[in-house]
Amino acid sequence: MQHAYTQVPVAHVEATATGLNSRKLLMWTFLASECLFFGSLISSYLAYRGKSQTGPYPAETFDIPFTSVSTFVLLMSSLMMVLALAAVQRGDLRGTKIWLLATALLGTTFLGGQYFEFTTFYREGLWLPTNLFGTTFFVLTGFHGAHVTIGVIWLLSLWVQAMRGQLRQEHSLNVEIAGLYWHFVDVVWIVIFTVVYLIHG
Amino acid sequence: MAERPHPVEHPHPSSSVYLKVATVLAVVTAIEVAVYYVLESTPHLLAAALLALSATKFGLVAAFYMHLKFDSKLYTALFSGGLLVAGSIAIAFMALFGTLTQQPMH
Numbered sequence: 001m002q003h004a005y006t007q008v009p010v011a012h013v014e015a016t017a018t019g020l021n022s023r024k025l026l027m028w029t030f031l032a033s034e035c036l037f038f039g040s041l042i043s044s045y046l047a048y049r050g051k052s053q054t055g056p057y058p059a060e061t062f063d064i065p066f067t068s069v070s071t072f073v074l075l076m077s078s079l080m081m082v083l084a085l086a087a088v089q090r091g092d093l094r095g096t097k098i099w100l101l102a103t104a105l106l107g108t109t110f111l112g113g114q115y116f117e118f119t120t121f122y123r124e125g126l127w128l129p130t131n132l133f134g135t136t137f138f139v140l141t142g143f144h145g146a147h148v149t150i151g152v153i154w155l156l157s158l159w160v161q162a163m164r165g166q167l168r169q170e171h172s173l174n175v176e177i178a179g180l181y182w183h184f185v186d187v188v189w190i191v192i193f194t195v196v197y198l199i200h201g
Numbered sequence: 202m203a204e205r206p207h208p209v210e211h212p213h214p215s216s217s218v219y220l221k222v223a224t225v226l227a228v229v230t231a232i233e234v235a236v237y238y239v240l241e242s243t244p245h246l247l248a249a250a251l252l253a254l255s256a257t258k259f260g261l262v263a264a265f266y267m268h269l270k271f272d273s274k275l276y277t278a279l280f281s282g283g284l285l286v287a288g289s290i291a292i293a294f295m296a297l298f299g300t301l302t303q304q305p306m307h
Contacts, residue, residue: 020273028276032283039287046291047298068234072227075258079223082266086216176268183266187259194255198237199248 027177031184038188041143042195045136049200052131058200061126061133063117070113071193074148077106078186081155081179088162091169097162100175103182104155107148114145137196144188151182214265222265229258 016022080103087095118138121127126134158178161167167174233254240247264270269277294300 018273018275020275025275025279028279032279035280035283035287036290039290042287043291043294046300047294049300064234064237068230071230075226075230076223078226078262078266079219082219083216086213086219089213180267183262186266187262190255190258190262194233194251198233198251199244 021173023177024173024180027180031180034184034188038140038144038191041136041140042191045140045196048132048136052133054131056121056124056126056130056133058133058137058196061121061124062197062200063120064197066113066117067193067197070110070117071189073106073113074110074186074189077103077110078183080106081182085172085175085179088167088169088172088175093162093165093168096167096175097159100155100159100162104152104159107152107155107182111145111148111152114141114148140192140196144185144192147185147188151178151185154178154181213268213271218265222261226258226261229254 018025080099084096084099084103087093087099118141121134126137128135128138155178158167158175233251236247236250236254240250263280269280
């Protein structure tokens with residue numbers, strides 16, 4: 001009978017005042033600061049929304065079906081990430097390698113979609129200095145794309161460690177912390193997709 | 202000397218739970234896109250529906266994939282604090298620039 005939840009052996013953790021791992025606590029603190037970072041960029045986009053004096057405008061620019069597929073790709077990459085964590089926690093090294101690589105590949109696919117979208121918008125006359133929409137849109141999505149890129153590099157470095165046999169069950173926290181960053185990047189895109197693409201008028 | 206607290210062990214969901222969450226996320230995304238086309242002519246209703254759907258996705262990823270549901274509440278407090286400040290700033294900006302009440306020109 002498959003259980004919905006499994007006990008995970010705790011890796012060696014230095015006892016702290018909170019009883020929590022310091023690196024994991026640091027990552028959560030960092031993510032809280034990242035909320036402020038992306039919050040300010042999204043706020044800027046929203047503050048200037050609908051105030052561009054000249055086009056192109058969001059309604060005539062966005063390709064919602066295409067961006068929906070990109071969103072789905074990033075969501076599935078979060079699934080791959082969490083499967084990688086589950087694999088390393090149960091000591092399944094083959095599974096760890098497969099799911100880590102799958103996460104990185106889906107992340108790269110998302111970045112490819114972003115590159116295609118940005119170049120299409122550029123050809124249609126929308127770029128950073130074009131109007132308020134262009135500036136706020138590209139700064140927001142550009143920074144998100146940079147975060148995804150850092151995440152892909154991080155994941156690939158973990159994959160290389162796994163391929164060298166250096167990522168074992170006792171190192172599962174390393175994968176968990178990378179996973180927290182990756183899921184946050186996904187969550188930010190959930191907000192961007194809704195607020196920027198879907199609620200644009 | 203006071204005894205140090207022991208590190209917390211917490212159960213992790215199995216792969217089947219993760220797959221179910223992924224299915225829900227995919228379905229909600231599809232619903233979002235459908236709602237976008239169906240409620241295009243009613244912007245306020247559209248915004249409310251989309252925000253509710255995206256909040257659902259946000260909550261599912263945070264609770265299950267980021268393990269907030271199963272981990273120490275301190276992590277939830279940290280993350281929620283950042284979200285609260287970010288959300289407050291966003292609302293304040295929109296109110297300051299008149300975006301909350303004005304219809305966009307384009």
